[in-house]
């Protein structure tokens with residue numbers, strides 16, 4: 095069994111070996127606390143911050159929060175953009191296979207793989223190549239408390255995408271922290287979390303997420319009514335619902 099001490103030793107070895115540490119930053123509280131923690135340990139010369147842009151689908155100010163936190167720390171900031179938006183992805187799927195659900199689901203999360211993971215890996219590869227990094231530590235602000243699936247994730251592991259050019263590791267530096275601890279790290283650093291939390295949001299990222307709680311979705315309706323209309327129109331057009339509950343979005347936010 096891998097102990098926290100083993101993981102710490104491996105991280106120290108990777109820092110000493112000059113690995114590139116990639117702080118994935120959604121603009122959410124967990125990413126923000128993660129970056130604060132990383133800066134306490136990893137030299138800034140070995141770090142970059144990457145934000146997967148969801149364009150108009152994400153909360154206004156999420157990218158700006160990630161960008162400003164990176165700038166304050168003097169870190170390179172990269173925006174990873176997909177070639178399509180979430181709604182375009184849904185439309186394409188509907189056009190090619192109308193007989194299967196057009197929206198991403200918990201088991202088929204193309205939104206994460208196509209709009210976030212893929213574009214981020216592409217940008218990190220580019221950066222690593224341009225700056226001579228061979229070892230890459232991909233840091234994610236996932237926490238065990240968020241879901242049973244995330245609780246099962248290993249805190250540190252080698253990634254399957256490693257090849258003869260780059261060796262990739264995944265590290266979850268805030269995996270064992272509670273929500274209160276996350277907010278407390280942000281407060282102690284003299285920073286503010288994204289304003290959506292003060293509005294009552296549990297999570298950030300897409301305004302309308304397939305995993306979103308009713309409260310988050312209702313906040314989305316209040317602040318992005320025009321986006322709600324687009325999601326509603328796409329649900330009606332495809333005949334499939336966006337949310338994992340399979341309840342139409344307009345009913346969930348009512």
Ligand code: SF4
Nearest residue numbers: 205206299300303304
């Ligand atoms: S926030 Fe939700 S809908 Fe958006 S990419 Fe992530 S899982 Fe998909």
